[in-house]
Amino acid sequence: MRRIGVLSPNNDPPAQARHAAFFQRLQQLGWTEGSNVHIDARWSAGNAAEIRRHAAELVALPSDVILASGGATAGPLLRETRTVPIVFAIVPDPVGSGYVKSLSRPGGNVTGFMMFEYSLCGKWLELLKELEPRVTRAAVLRDPTITAGIGQFAVIQSVAASVGVDVTPVNLGDAAELEDDLAAFAQSGNGGLILTASALSAVHRELIITLAARHKLPAVYHDGNYAAAGGLISYGADWVDQYRRAAGYVDRILKGEKPADLPVQAPTKYQLTINLKTARALGIELPSTLLARVDEVIE
Numbered sequence: 001m002r003r004i005g006v007l008s009p010n011n012d013p014p015a016q017a018r019h020a021a022f023f024q025r026l027q028q029l030g031w032t033e034g035s036n037v038h039i040d041a042r043w044s045a046g047n048a049a050e051i052r053r054h055a056a057e058l059v060a061l062p063s064d065v066i067l068a069s070g071g072a073t074a075g076p077l078l079r080e081t082r083t084v085p086i087v088f089a090i091v092p093d094p095v096g097s098g099y100v101k102s103l104s105r106p107g108g109n110v111t112g113f114m115m116f117e118y119s120l121c122g123k124w125l126e127l128l129k130e131l132e133p134r135v136t137r138a139a140v141l142r143d144p145t146i147t148a149g150i151g152q153f154a155v156i157q158s159v160a161a162s163v164g165v166d167v168t169p170v171n172l173g174d175a176a177e178l179e180d181d182l183a184a185f186a187q188s189g190n191g192g193l194i195l196t197a198s199a200l201s202a203v204h205r206e207l208i209i210t211l212a213a214r215h216k217l218p219a220v221y222h223d224g225n226y227a228a229a230g231g232l233i234s235y236g237a238d239w240v241d242q243y244r245r246a247a248g249y250v251d252r253i254l255k256g257e258k259p260a261d262l263p264v265q266a267p268t269k270y271q272l273t274i275n276l277k278t279a280r281a282l283g284i285e286l287p288s289t290l291l292a293r294v295d296e297v298i299e
Contacts, residue, residue: 003038005039005040011043021244024244025243064085065085070091071088071146075097092197108260113266114266121196140196141178141196152197165192228275245265273297
């Protein structure tokens with residue numbers, strides 16, 4: 001009987017779908033819960049203290065290998081162990097965050113699957129301008145306490161001048177402060193919104209979508225689940241596919257391979273999703289050039 005730990009910052013429906021794909025793929029590879037593997041899952045609603053506690057629990061069990069969902073869990077796990085194998089998924093910047101030495105040769109006890117190349121972040125601002133040419137200001141919601149939060153904003157800022165949009169960072173944290181900050185931003189016209197990727201983005205998903213609608217702000221999101229929940233448009237990787245691929249790495253590690261020898265992989269599938277109902281509510285007429293590139297349209 002082998003033991004797999006799963007650590008996630010949240011357990012909302014999108015996270016449940018990703019984990020279901022992971023478990024299904026494990027079963028296809030011959031690992032059946034209660035037969036030859038036991039799975040210990042831990043999650044928290046973005047609470048850093050709880051994530052640290054759960055990381056310590058999974059390491060102490062001990063686990064044979066641990067799946068880390070996002071950078072919010074990979075860091076705490078690595079502070080607990082440099083020997084228990086860890087496979088991460090949807091981590092934005094594993095090298096810059098110090099999780100691995102390089103993408104091709106991770107070199108330690110951790111490997112996995114990147115959330116995206118940083119260059120993708122600039123496309124969010126380009127999409128916002130293409131979608132609504134009148135936008136000249138964009139609030140960029142980010143978590144400033146993580147490396148990826150700083151990195152994503154830096155890339156967006158680097159392309160701002162070329163598309164004629166001034167960008168303003170808005171920190172994710174307290175819900176009341178977020179409401180106040182976006183209300184203040186929306187007082188001036190021609191504004192838009194970009195939500196960068198982090199655990200806090202998922203925690204505040206419904207609030208952010210509600211605020212974007214309330215203040216009539218066209219918004220670009222990093223994950224299709226936001227568009228499905230009422231957000232305007234999203235562009236990002238297929239996370240469910242990434243979790244299936246993570247199961248493959250877990251299988252290989254349980255069969256004797258080492259994380260140090262398994263290269264960190266970038267996403268292979270990206271999806272552009274548009275919510276037509278939200279576009280109509282905002283009075284936005286979608287460009288035909290944009291509609292031609294859409295992978296999924298939500299009516």
